[in-house]
Amino acid sequence: MRLDFDGTVTSPQxxxxxxxxxxxxxxxxxxxxxxxxxxxxxxxxxxxxxxxxGAPVTLDRETLEVNSTTIRAIVANSGIANAxxxxxxLKNAIAMQNLASKSLYCDPKQVLVxxxxxxxxxxxxxxxxxxxSTAASNLNLEGxxxxxxxxxxxxxxxxxxxxxxxxxxxxxxxxxxxxxxxxVHPNMATMLACITTDAEVPVSILRKSLRTAVxxxxxxxxxxxxxxxxxxVLIMANSASGISCxxxxxxxxxxxxxxxxxxxxxxxxxxxGEGVNKFVTVHVSxxxxxxxxxxxxxxxxxxxxxxxxxxxxxxxxxxxLAAAGKSGIHFDLSETQLWIxxxxxxxxxxxxxxxxxxxxxxxxxxxxxxxxxYVHLDLGNGTSEISVWTGDLTEEYVRINSDYRT
Amino acid sequence: MRLDFDGTVTSPQxxxxxxxxxxxxxxxxxxxxxxxxxxxxxxxxxxxxxxxxGAPVTLDRETLEVNSTTIRAIVANSGIANAxxxxxxLKNAIAMQNLASKSLYCDPKQVLVxxxxxxxxxxxxxxxxxxxSTAASNLNLEGxxxxxxxxxxxxxxxxxxxxxxxxxxxxxxxxxxxxxxxxVHPNMATMLACITTDAEVPVSILRKSLRTAVxxxxxxxxxxxxxxxxxxVLIMANSASGISCxxxxxxxxxxxxxxxxxxxxxxxxxxxGEGVNKFVTVHVSxxxxxxxxxxxxxxxxxxxxxxxxxxxxxxxxxxxLAAAGKSGIHFDLSETQLWIxxxxxxxxxxxxxxxxxxxxxxxxxxxxxxxxxYVHLDLGNGTSEISVWTGDLTEEYVRINSDYRT
Numbered sequence: 061m062r063l064d065f066d067g068t069v070t071s072p073q074x075x076x077x078x079x080x081x082x083x084x085x086x087x088x089x090x091x092x093x094x095x096x097x098x099x100x101x102x103x104x105x106x107x108x109x110x111x112x113x114g115a116p117v118t119l120d121r122e123t124l125e126v127n128s129t130t131i132r133a134i135v136a137n138s139g140i141a142n143a144x145x146x147x148x149x150l151k152n153a154i155a156m157q158n159l160a161s162k163s164l165y166c167d168p169k170q171v172l173v174x175x176x177x178x179x180x181x182x183x184x185x186x187x188x189x190x191x192x193s194t195a196a197s198n199l200n201l202e203g204x205x206x207x208x209x210x211x212x213x214x215x216x217x218x219x220x221x222x223x224x225x226x227x228x229x230x231x232x233x234x235x236x237x238x239x240x241x242x243x244v245h246p247n248m249a250t251m252l253a254c255i256t257t258d259a260e261v262p263v264s265i266l267r268k269s270l271r272t273a274v275x276x277x278x279x280x281x282x283x284x285x286x287x288x289x290x291x292x293v294l295i296m297a298n299s300a301s302g303i304s305c306x307x308x309x310x311x312x313x314x315x316x317x318x319x320x321x322x323x324x325x326x327x328x329x330x331x332x333g334e335g336v337n338k339f340v341t342v343h344v345s346x347x348x349x350x351x352x353x354x355x356x357x358x359x360x361x362x363x364x365x366x367x368x369x370x371x372x373x374x375x376x377x378x379x380x381l382a383a384a385g386k387s388g389i390h391f392d393l394s395e396t397q398l399w400i401x402x403x404x405x406x407x408x409x410x411x412x413x414x415x416x417x418x419x420x421x422x423x424x425x426x427x428x429x430x431x432x433x434y435v436h437l438d439l440g441n442g443t444s445e446i447s448v449w450t451g452d453l454t455e456e457y458v459r460i461n462s463d464y465r466t
Numbered sequence: 467m468r469l470d471f472d473g474t475v476t477s478p479q480x481x482x483x484x485x486x487x488x489x490x491x492x493x494x495x496x497x498x499x500x501x502x503x504x505x506x507x508x509x510x511x512x513x514x515x516x517x518x519x520g521a522p523v524t525l526d527r528e529t530l531e532v533n534s535t536t537i538r539a540i541v542a543n544s545g546i547a548n549a550x551x552x553x554x555x556l557k558n559a560i561a562m563q564n565l566a567s568k569s570l571y572c573d574p575k576q577v578l579v580x581x582x583x584x585x586x587x588x589x590x591x592x593x594x595x596x597x598x599s600t601a602a603s604n605l606n607l608e609g610x611x612x613x614x615x616x617x618x619x620x621x622x623x624x625x626x627x628x629x630x631x632x633x634x635x636x637x638x639x640x641x642x643x644x645x646x647x648x649x650v651h652p653n654m655a656t657m658l659a660c661i662t663t664d665a666e667v668p669v670s671i672l673r674k675s676l677r678t679a680v681x682x683x684x685x686x687x688x689x690x691x692x693x694x695x696x697x698x699v700l701i702m703a704n705s706a707s708g709i710s711c712x713x714x715x716x717x718x719x720x721x722x723x724x725x726x727x728x729x730x731x732x733x734x735x736x737x738x739g740e741g742v743n744k745f746v747t748v749h750v751s752x753x754x755x756x757x758x759x760x761x762x763x764x765x766x767x768x769x770x771x772x773x774x775x776x777x778x779x780x781x782x783x784x785x786x787l788a789a790a791g792k793s794g795i796h797f798d799l800s801e802t803q804l805w806i807x808x809x810x811x812x813x814x815x816x817x818x819x820x821x822x823x824x825x826x827x828x829x830x831x832x833x834x835x836x837x838x839x840y841v842h843l844d845l846g847n848g849t850s851e852i853s854v855w856t857g858d859l860t861e862e863y864v865r866i867n868s869d870y871r872t
Contacts, residue, residue: 112791112799144784146800146821179784180822289788364770364859365867372868378550378585382695385518393518394552415552416586453770454868455861461771462778462860 061317063324064235067222068204071235072258074098074300077203079210082191084139084177084184092191093210095134095254096164096199101296103131103172104267106274108291114143115153116173117290123157127169128263131296134254135160135192136174137183138213138239143289144180152183159189163196174252174292176213176239208237211252214460215240219328223317225259227310230303232259234314236321240329251278253293253325259314260299262306269315270295277322280354280448281330282361293322330449335457338370341434344384345445352389353446356439359387367453375400375424377410384437395440402430467723469730470641473628474610477641478664480504480706483609485616488597490545490583490590498597499616501540501660502570502605507702509537510673511578512680514697520549521559522579523696529563533575534669537702540660541566541601542580543594544619544645549695550586558589565595569602580658582619582645582696614643617658620866621646625734629723631665633716636709638665640720642727646735657684659699659731665720666705668712675721676701683728686760686854687736688767699728736855741863744776747840750790751851758795759852762845765793773859781806781830783816790843801846808836 070077080092105124107117124131135156142149153173161168175183208218222235238253261269274293295318305314331339342361347353360366363383369376377398385393393414401407408424409417427433434447476483486498511530513523530537541562548555559579567574581589614624628641644659667675680699701724711720737745748767753759766772769789775782783804791799799820807813814830815823833839840853 110788110791111796112787144787144817144820144822146819148821179788289784289791364863368864368867371864374868378695381518381550382516382585385516385695390517411550413552414550415554416550452868453864455864457770458774458777458859458861458864461774462780462858 061320062224064222064224067235068208068220069095069235069237069254069256070201070204071222072233072256072300074258074298075256076199076201077207078195078197078199079203079206080191080194082137082187084137084187090206090210091138092188092195093136093207094160094192094195094199095207097132097296097298099298099300100130100132101298102261102263102266103128103294103296104263104270105172105292105294106270108288110289112144112289114141114175114290115145115149116142116175117292118150119153119157120172120292123169123172130170131172132166132170133160133164134172134174134294136211136252137188138211139177140175140181140183141177141179141290142175142183145182148182152185155185156188159192163192172294176211176252176290179289204235204237211237211239213239214334215332217332219325219332221321221324223321225313225317227303227313229310230301232257232301232303232305234259234317234321236325238325238329240332251288251291251329253278255293255295255321257295257297258299258301259297260302260304260306261297261314265306265311266295266297269318272315273319273322276319277326281326282358282448282450327449330451333451334460335454336451337431337454338452339432340370340450340452341447342450343434343436343445343447344439345436346438346440346442347444348442350444350446353444354448355389356384356387356437357446357448359383360435360437361448361450364453367450370428370452371454373425373428375410375428380435380437381411381414391439391441397438397440399436400424400427400433402427402433467726468630470628470630473641474614474626475501475641475643475660475662476607476610477628478639478662478706480664480704481662482605482607483613484601484603484605485609485612486597486600488543488593490543490593496612496616497544498594498601499542499613500566500598500601500605501613503538503702503704505704505706506536506538507704508667508669508672509534509578509700509702510669510676511698511700512676514694516695518550518695520547520581520696521551521555522548522581523698524556525559525563526578526698529575529578536576537578538572538576539566539570540578540580540700541598542617542658543589544617545583546581546587546589547583547585547696548581548589551588554588558591561591562594565598569598578700580698582617582658585695610641610643617643617645619645620740621738623738625731625738627727627730629727631719631723633709633719635716636707638663638707638709638711640665640723640727642731644731644735646738657694657697657735659684661699661701661727663701663703664705664707665703666708666710666712667703667720671712671717672701672703675724678721679725679728682725683732687732688764688854688856733855736857739857740866741860742857743837743860744858745838746776746856746858747853748856749840749842749851749853750845751842752844752846752848753850754848756850756852759850760854761795762790762793762843763852763854765789766841766843767854767856770859773856776834776858777860779831779834781816781834786841786843787817787820797845797847803844803846805842806830806833806839808833808839
């Protein structure tokens with residue numbers, strides 16, 4: 061497996077991207093992307109668990125229900141999320157689908173739609189119309205980076221990654237772009253990821269691989285605990301390499317590589333989170349089940365008191381234990397242990413059997429001052445463990461999110 | 467029912483309070499309170515649901531299990547929470563109980579203990595010892611206000627209230643003091659309330675009344691969603707008035723008055739929350755059950771995106787709907803309606819059937835600029851409704867909580 065940090069959705073064979081500046085974003089940056097495959101694609105998608113969803117989520121779910129084997133394109137806009145927009149919003153999403161399919165000479169049901177940005181505002185359809193034509197006219201095999209830029213909202217940099225898998229039968233590539241849960245502009249709260257591959261993967265296996273990968277990546281990050289109305293992850297497999305990842309070792313390798321790609325994109329999202337200065341891995345071990353470990357880790361990773369302590373470089377372990385304690389997962393407090401570290405060599409134990417170790421407070425504070433560090437809580441209650449990734453909660457986050465929208 | 471905004475735990479007959487400055491708080495403010503009843507008290511308590519609990523919570527639960535009918539005193543210190551302090555912590559809590567019982571010439575099992583402050587630090591028992599002697603020596607019938615001050619940690623003002631109930635048989639009084647969930651000093655996270663009454667109330671009824679009152683008051687407030695290791699509410703009924711509230715109308719009146727008192731104290735806590743500039747009532751109606759309404763209201767009241775919008779006077783209703791949507795409670799988005807207002811006369815509808823009303827953005831912003839306002843979400847899914855109280859999430863909250871402990 062070869063990691064390509066400059067790779068993107070156009071790294072796999074047969075995918076091209078075009079972009080346009082419609083003028084939805086007041087910044088004047090590009091805000092529309094068309095991702096197109098020269099072959100029909102097996103396609104799978106995972107969407108937000110929030111029951112308040114944007115029109116594109118509703119539409120894509122419907123589209124994938126009737127067609128998951130001949131998808132050709134994704135049309136995405138940034139600046140407006142097309143969420144909480146009622147019947148007109150759904151009409152506009154369908155119009156985007158129709159406009160893209162006309163530009164690409166395919167059926168509307170071969171096109172998926174993504175929108176990210178402000179909630180509660182209707183899309184300017186004339187601008188979108190022109191933008192889709194422009195994007196279709198500049199489709200190209202090197203367009204992935206521009207595509208990653210066009211879907212940015214409050215992100216400070218584009219998020220992209222690719223992985224090559226060497227199989228006995230040849231090489232297949234998976235590429236991806238994402239935009240973050242950064243919410244600088246107060247209504248934006250969306251995580252989007254588009255993933256492409258030239259491997260041949262049946263839809264049923266694509267779905268399972270995607271679920272595995274998302275559960276170990278995008279579902280393990282947290283900026284502020286809020287769930288967007290539009291979170292979407294789509295994967296298109298166009299078989300252009302002619303190499304199958306349908307079973308056996310090649311299937312395993314595909315899932316592993318997809319998980320690696322998704323994890324990398326997910327970590328990029330946390331690092332670029334709003335007001336985030338520190339990237340923190342919260343590792344929980346000794347749990348009765350993976351699910352229990354995940355609930356405890358999330359409770360720590362979303363606690364405002366823990367996250368402000370991260371911001372203040374304050375190794376305030378009482379808050380970490382208290383956050384674990386309120387998670388609802390049962391464990392025996394007297395068996396808990398806690399370590400922190402920025403790398404294995406400087407690991408420091410703070411808590412043993414629920415009471416403070418005799419550690420050097422200066423060293424603990426030094427670890428929490430690093431741009432990346434981990435906290436590791438062992439519950440002493442089983443053998444399951446998990447890592448989740450989060451950031452600190454800074455004054456900048458509040459400043460960004462309390463700025464008035466206009 | 468007469469409300470007494472200057473009333474406190476010494477308003478009911480037969481209760482006295484003494485205080486002391488032990489030197490636990492570096493500020494030099496008073497940090498120890500002894501609340502004493504001249505008669506034996508029926509007593510009930512409710513404690514944090516966090517499974518990581520301070521030693522006093524463990525001890526009080528044990529004490530109330532063996533004795534809930536002859537309680538005479540509460541000894542409370544502020545500055546150190548005696549939580550995450552292991553076996554030594556429990557020994558120290560028992561020592562506090564013993565010291566107080568000696569000073570008051572009663573049995574240790576007649577004394578309850580409260581501690582609030584930094585987690586993970588042992589109590590300075592010599593200082594506590596002296597403090598208890600001092601407090602016992604200045605017990606007096608006017609000591610309630612000083613008691614409310616002595617249990618403050620990061621609170622900016624003492625919290626107190628009393629209610630008089632006129633019954634056909636005479637007058638009974640309920641008084642209370644509380645300290646807040648303000649967490650200026652990074653390890654403090656505790657809500658404490660001591661309530662006294664001179665009514666005659668059997669323990670079984672006292673427990674039920676307290677549960678009703680707490681569910682409608684302290685369980686409906688949220689500063690930051692974090693649950694303390696030491697949250698405790700205690701009520702002592704000493705029968706000094708000779709008037710029974712054991713059944714019928716007098717029992718109902720007692721529960722109503724207790725709920726009123728607890729609600730008032732709970733609101734005082736929110737208003738004095740860390741970094742809180744605005745007091746917001748989140749009202750959810752049209753829910754399938756009270757529980758469903760509560761879950762949705764809490765999801766809104768604890769959402770960082772909603773709370774930063776409150777701070778920024780941004781009537782960003784998309785965030786409110788999104789927070790309701792992620793709550794896990796099922797409702798039909800297309801039936802939702804949302805109003806905001808600072809008083810009934812200026813109520814403004816923002817959302818009807820999930821889409822934006824044609825409202826004046828300036829007026830909406832003006833309402834969100836008030837020091838107190840409400841948001842009212844109707845789910846269109848039933849007849850149950852509830853109010854919870856919360857504050858805005860400001861940069862000041864983050865600044866306070868990311869300051870290093872020392």
